[in-house]
Amino acid sequence: MKKIGILTGGADCPGLNSVIRAVVRKAMQEGCVVTGIKNGWMGLIENDMRILDLRLTSGILDRGGTILGTSRMVSPLKADQIKKISENYKRSGIDAVIAVGGEDTLKIALDLHEMDVIRVVGVPKSIDNALSGTDYAFGFDTAVNVATECIDRLHTTAESHHRIIVIEVMGRYTGWIALEAGIAGGADIILVPEFPINIDEICDSLRLRHGRGKSFSIIVVSEGARVAGYTDFDRDDTSGKHRVGKMGEFLANLIEDKTGYETRVSVLGYIQRGGIPTAYDRIIGTRFGVKAVELVKESKFGKMVSLHDNKIRSVDIKEAVKQRKSIDLDLYEISKVFSAVTENNL
Ligand code: F6P
Secondary structure, three states: OOOEEEEOOOOOOOHHHHHHHHHHHHHOOOEEEEEEEEHHHHHHHHHEEEEEOOOOOOOOOOOOOOOOOOOOOOOOOOOOHHHOOOOOOOHHHHEEEEEEEOOHHHHHHHHHHHHHOOOOEEEEEEEOOOOOOOOOOOOOOOHHHHHHHHHHHHHHHHHHHOEEEEEEEEOOOOOOOHHHHHHHOOEEEEOOOOOOOOOOHHHHHHHHHHOOOOEEEEEEEEEOOEOOOOOOOOOOOOOOOOOOOHHHHHHHHHHHHHOOOEEEEEEOOOHHOOOOOOOOHHHHHHHHHHHHHHHHHOOOOOOOEEEOOOOEEEHHHHHHHHOOOOHHHHHHHHHHHHHHHHHHHO
């Protein structure tokens, strides 16, 4: 192994640069050259790559986003795209690609591995923490910390104005951010995609809470949550495009209509994905990057770096993308101890 390619695909997140830096450092120590592939899989299709050295990757550990750029692509790729990837991969002299990404990026990695187009090792990132096969995907810790700080700030304004504030956080299919930030921020109600929302129960709880003298409430909802009995609104996941913001607005309007309480919405959106990574994400990103180079050196292709019981290991990419990792139900039960809905039933 002399030349390792690295790409970052799908949604950006804090910690990507920590992985890139770690891959370059470790690979150089192993006597390898690293080629940075621009904008995810698109860089291999368009032959957009450049050699990464110490100079280009110094001072990036704490920087959000990705110095390589990214693009959203979903599996399966078109035949002509695969042909281009194959041609450019061969021409570049790259021996193996480290693909850093979430579900979409890693599904493409698996396809290309199974078709024998490229040799690949995966690294899991996801602010949604929805990847299986690993206890943790980096980016999530930063997103939870950002969301928690926002909930704290919204608490004070909700209380002063005697309002309900619906805070929409990211999480298309799983409610990890809503659950963890909701607990950490002391939300009164946490709503996740894993369980349909019973709107009448929520409104009853808000009324009773108001009756007890609490004239404000904080509701944290995942963008992908669903209200039972209401048809789904505009979600287009097949194209890889997705619009944040609609769930929070929908829920806030519904609550205001049903209860008459003044209700506002705050969509945290891309703020959760931007900015500096937490120390935890920098450390996990660094550990993942070093391990990814080791897997390449050991020719363990089709594998993804993973975290189990705080030890860095590897799993088949196939395992990681087979199904999404739903929220921890034990933690969800804990959240209910503090929920206005539970309080209502006491
Ligand atoms: O997959 C991560 C994620 O942050 C989701 O939580 C969100 O729905 C989505 O990306 C939005 O992505 P974009 O608008 O960048 O395509």
